[in-house]
Amino acid sequence: MLELIIFSSLNGLLYGLLLFLLASGLTLIFSMMGVLNFAHASFYMLGAYFGYQISRYVGYWPGLLLAPLLVGGIGALVERFGLRTVHKHGHVAELLFTFGLAFMIEELVQMVWGKIPVDYRVPELLNFSAFTLFSTTYPAFRIFMLLMSVAVFIALLLLLTRTRVGLIIRAALSHPHMVGSLGHNVPLVFMMVFGVGCGLAALAGVIAGPALVTQPAMAASLGPILFVVVVVGGLGSLAGAFIASLGIGLIQTFAVALNISVADVVGHLGITLTRDSIGGDLWVATVAQVAPIIPYLLLVLVLIFRPKGLMGDRDT
Amino acid sequence: MSAVIQRGGVLTPWLVAAAVVIVLPYIFSSGSSLTMMSLMGFAIVFALSYNMLLGQTGMLSFGHAVYYGLGGFMTAHALNVIGAGKWPIPLPLLPLVGGLAGLSFAILFGWVSTKRAGTAFSMISLGIGELVAACSLILRGFFGGEGGISTSRTSTLRLFGINFGPQIQVYYLIAAWCLLCMAAMYAFTRTPLGRMCNAVRDNPERAEFVGYSTQMVRFIAFCVSGFFAGVAGGLAAIHYEIVTASVVGAGPSGSVLLMAYIGGISFFIGPVIGAVLMTALQISLSDYTGAWMLYVGLMFVLVVMFAPAGLGGLLLMHRPLLAAGTWRRVLPAYALALVPASLLFVGGVLLVETSHHLLVKASEGSAMRVLWIPYDAKSPAAWAGILALLGAGLLALKHIGPKVADAFHGARLEATSKLSAP
Numbered sequence: 001m002l003e004l005i006i007f008s009s010l011n012g013l014l015y016g017l018l019l020f021l022l023a024s025g026l027t028l029i030f031s032m033m034g035v036l037n038f039a040h041a042s043f044y045m046l047g048a049y050f051g052y053q054i055s056r057y058v059g060y061w062p063g064l065l066l067a068p069l070l071v072g073g074i075g076a077l078v079e080r081f082g083l084r085t086v087h088k089h090g091h092v093a094e095l096l097f098t099f100g101l102a103f104m105i106e107e108l109v110q111m112v113w114g115k116i117p118v119d120y121r122v123p124e125l126l127n128f129s130a131f132t133l134f135s136t137t138y139p140a141f142r143i144f145m146l147l148m149s150v151a152v153f154i155a156l157l158l159l160l161t162r163t164r165v166g167l168i169i170r171a172a173l174s175h176p177h178m179v180g181s182l183g184h185n186v187p188l189v190f191m192m193v194f195g196v197g198c199g200l201a202a203l204a205g206v207i208a209g210p211a212l213v214t215q216p217a218m219a220a221s222l223g224p225i226l227f228v229v230v231v232v233g234g235l236g237s238l239a240g241a242f243i244a245s246l247g248i249g250l251i252q253t254f255a256v257a258l259n260i261s262v263a264d265v266v267g268h269l270g271i272t273l274t275r276d277s278i279g280g281d282l283w284v285a286t287v288a289q290v291a292p293i294i295p296y297l298l299l300v301l302v303l304i305f306r307p308k309g310l311m312g313d314r315d316t
Numbered sequence: 317m318s319a320v321i322q323r324g325g326v327l328t329p330w331l332v333a334a335a336v337v338i339v340l341p342y343i344f345s346s347g348s349s350l351t352m353m354s355l356m357g358f359a360i361v362f363a364l365s366y367n368m369l370l371g372q373t374g375m376l377s378f379g380h381a382v383y384y385g386l387g388g389f390m391t392a393h394a395l396n397v398i399g400a401g402k403w404p405i406p407l408p409l410l411p412l413v414g415g416l417a418g419l420s421f422a423i424l425f426g427w428v429s430t431k432r433a434g435t436a437f438s439m440i441s442l443g444i445g446e447l448v449a450a451c452s453l454i455l456r457g458f459f460g461g462e463g464g465i466s467t468s469r470t471s472t473l474r475l476f477g478i479n480f481g482p483q484i485q486v487y488y489l490i491a492a493w494c495l496l497c498m499a500a501m502y503a504f505t506r507t508p509l510g511r512m513c514n515a516v517r518d519n520p521e522r523a524e525f526v527g528y529s530t531q532m533v534r535f536i537a538f539c540v541s542g543f544f545a546g547v548a549g550g551l552a553a554i555h556y557e558i559v560t561a562s563v564v565g566a567g568p569s570g571s572v573l574l575m576a577y578i579g580g581i582s583f584f585i586g587p588v589i590g591a592v593l594m595t596a597l598q599i600s601l602s603d604y605t606g607a608w609m610l611y612v613g614l615m616f617v618l619v620v621m622f623a624p625a626g627l628g629g630l631l632l633m634h635r636p637l638l639a640a641g642t643w644r645r646v647l648p649a650y651a652l653a654l655v656p657a658s659l660l661f662v663g664g665v666l667l668v669e670t671s672h673h674l675l676v677k678a679s680e681g682s683a684m685r686v687l688w689i690p691y692d693a694k695s696p697a698a699w700a701g702i703l704a705l706l707g708a709g710l711l712a713l714k715h716i717g718p719k720v721a722d723a724f725h726g727a728r729l730e731a732t733s734k735l736s737a738p
Contacts, residue, residue: 034435036438036439082617082621086620086621089624091435092374092376093620095376096573096577097617099570099573100617101617103570103574103609104610104614107607107610107613108610111607111671111676112675224442224443224566227439231439289453289454290454292446292450292453293450293451293454296443296444296446296447297447299439299440299443300428300429300443300444300447303439304428304432
């Protein structure tokens with residue numbers, strides 16, 4: 001049991017931090033430009049695939065720098081020539097544009113790299129087990145992922161709270177017109193934030209690609225979870241996104257590890273429920289099976305009962 | 317007298333549509349075209365029901381397939397029960413089961429999701445869509461697990477010796493339901509409630525001031541839309557005789573959005589155009605190219621960026637020109653526009669096809685053909701040609717595009733002044 005708790009906590013923390021790498025960019029873009037970027041997870045996928053492609057020629061480490069830069073550049077171009085064109089048609093058009101973009105990126109990735117997962121390997125340098133606890137080993141690469149995510153988090157925090165650029169970004173979050181009136185180039189700020197957000201997503205892709213599976217479905221499976229994080233955390237709140245990321249990461253990881261169903265619990269009370277009783281499959285479904293539902297349930301509940309999210313300052 | 321004429325004016329398009337639907341199988345009588353037309357039938361109902369949300373009430377849903385899929389599952393279960401118990405219910409009534417299922421689930425989920433509008437509504441719909449898709453893997457009894465629920469449409473009560481075995485009979489069943497639903501949905505747009513939906517879309521604040529609850533209007537529109545989505549799902553279940561868990565997923569939810577938007581959401585006829593076009597493309601293009609989804613995505617993004625009124629909107633834009641007879645003025649400009657359009661089209665198709673061949677069919681070697689013209693996918697000449705086509709197309713577009721727009725605006729200005737003059 002202790003083993004389960006320790007490893008699930010570590011993995012949950014790791015998953016949560018990865019989510020935050022993605023969610024931080026998404027929530028900045030969402031609260032600043034009002035665009036819910038459907039393609040955000042697609043940039044994460046592009047990062048993983050670019051990293052894989054680079055690692056085939058020059059090894060893993062250059063990809064860690066190059067892939068996010070490349071994807072960030074693509075993101076900035078998308079904002080400049082795509083989103084800005086669509087902007088005049090309103091928020092629905094912007095949302096639909098990113099939706100179509102996500103659709104196209106998935107198709108392109110399938111075309112270029114195939115439908116089956118690619119063999120994106122953990123670098124040799126980190127291909128050993130960091131420690132062994134209760135006869136289960138923990139790979140060093142996961143520790144690296146953990147440290148990387150924490151480092152990026154701290155860097156982002158410092159950038160936003162301690163620099164002039166961060167000051168302008170935070171001002172543009174709440175008062176874009178005022179910032180523009182003060183002579184700052186708000187469209188440029190938008191473009192940079194969009195690019196950096198996409199770059200961060202790509203960095204998460206390069207970090208997570210070798211440990212998780214790099215495949216064309218990785219964007220579609222992660223994308224909706226990101227929205228959950230952004231909404232639950234609250235619009236415009238990086239701290240909220242951080243808490244929500246960790247919370248959802250931990251909930252998901254622990255739920256997957258639990259093999260208990262309603263039938264098991266009431267079984268202790270002397271009531272026997274099987275697949276054939278009224279309600280059928282509901283009672284015998286284990287927590288692990290229900291795990292994929294939990295975030296969406298949370299999303300729906302939060303949007304209805306607390307639209308501001310955990311730490312947000314306005315409604316979604 | 318005028319009432320009679322007006323009534324005839326309202327009925328004429330529907331009579332024409334009915335005649336076309338009846339005659340079509342005699343023109344396209346092959347099995348594959350019958351199947352395609354059946355697919356179009358329920359795609360039209362599904363896309364129109366979606367547009368009731370997006371186009372009419374301004375609610376962007378990412379989970380509309382939930383009601384379509386659940387309607388399909390309920391119809392399949394009902395068919396199985398009827399078949400086993402020999403209940404005296406004829407097949408043509410079964411889409412109603414799907415519709416009622418769609419309606420019930422729309423009442424259930426709509427009650428929570430229509431509390432919010434805008435982006436929040438979109439996200440709740442996405443969440444509910446994912447929720448139901450995830451549930452479909454847990455509740456194996458209802459959703460049939462991996463294999464889905466299979467059924468047989470021929471085991472129901474027979475009326476007039478029709479057993480709905482042959483595709484032609486299913487086609488007429490689907491066509492009849494399609495026409496019926498289209499007429500009902502069109503009638504809905506003309507009711508005061510339908511008008512209130514537009515008001516809620518355009519200016520919710522003012523709608524509240526007039527005394528309407530925007531939430532209630534959204535909720536009713538959502539329920540009606542769920543009903544028609546369920547009918548479409550029921551028709552699909554009857555057509556395929558199998559329903560799998562993938563129909564409630566994100567895939568169909570996305571494709572119905574594509575259909576409605578590419579066709580045009582601001583006109584009733586738009587989603588119909590979109591559904592027919594997309595179904596035809598899906599079936600015919602997938603025979604010719606493995607990259608057809610990419611074309612669809614590209615088309616969608618282009619429509620979102622440059623023609624937000626959709627293809628139907630582009631067509632209907634010319635209505636005043638036709639009425640005033642100034643449409644001849646734009647013809648030369650349009651003929652000129654064919655130059656960049658065809659250059660870009662051919663260049664784009666060659667680019668996609670050549671890269672698709674190199675990347676996906678790498679094992680077949682680099683020799684390939686597009687439209688019976690063989691060439692080497694790796695030859696520099698081919699790539700230079702593609703880039704030249706695209707470059708020339710863009711350049712021509714830059715020159716000719718504004719001229720076409722000018723010609724159109726000029727013709728429309730003349731048309732409006734002509735039409736408004738007594």
